[in-house]
């Protein structure tokens with residue numbers, strides 16, 4: 125479980141996050157949703173330690189990440205897997221080298237042990253025959269799968285995914301969502317997915333935080349999101365014609 129308490133962040137005189145609190149549960153994807161530019165990625169960066177909040181605390185299974193000692197922070201960082209927006213693969217490395225990279229820099233494992241783990245993860249994401257392919261030879265969906273294999277290769281307790289569906293067609297997006305959902309449960313990871321994709325929300329949104337202009341305005345599930353009574357959330361959810369047509373039924 126990850127807990128954020130009263131997180132605030134400004135850049136210069138622009139306040140980006142205001143007193144955001146929330147709990148992210150183990151074994152399922154927890155979604156952070158909201159319109160573009162509302163502070164979702166900054167919140168995620170605060171949680172993983174890429175941005176330092178001005179105020180507030182972040183706890184990883186009760187361990188204080190924001191004010192913990194150096195060793196605690198290093199320990200927590202080693203338990204984090206991250207799927208970056210766009211995949212962020214190394215263009216000059218092939219698939220297996222990309223996936224092996226965290227093991228090369230973070231573990232003392234032998235080459236054989238690393239390759240066993242790499243092959244296990246590639247198989248788990250449905251890419252068992254792609255070891256030697258270069259990123260330029262992969263489709264967008266395959267790149268995401270490689271990114272996911274790399275994010276889980278170190279057997280993380282925490283998985284963070286920033287817009288995992290960006291640039292993907294709707295069908296591939298659903299497959300990637302389902303993969304993240306399945307992996308979270310299978311490996312008992314606390315997973316946080318940043319998205320503004322309503323398909324993801326209705327597909328895997330068992331736990332959702334809605335951010336509006338840097339504030340958490342609502343939290344709930346896909347079953348309660350359509351009747352939250354929060355105007356700003358309704359504007360977000362029903363921006364899409366299909367969702368509007370469902371509301372009137």
Ligand SMILES: Nc1ncnc2c1ncn2[C@@H]1O[C@H](COP(=O)(O)OP(=O)(O)OP(=O)(O)O)[C@@H](O)[C@H]1O
Pocket residue numbers: 135140158159160161162163164165166167320
């Ligand atoms: N390092 C930074 N310095 C200054 N401003 C920043 C920095 N990082 C983010 N911002 C600003 O913070 C605001 C929120 O950005 P953020 O990336 O969190 O939005 P978002 O909700 O994730 O949007 P999107 O869905 O478009 O990615 C934006 O106006 C952005 O310009």
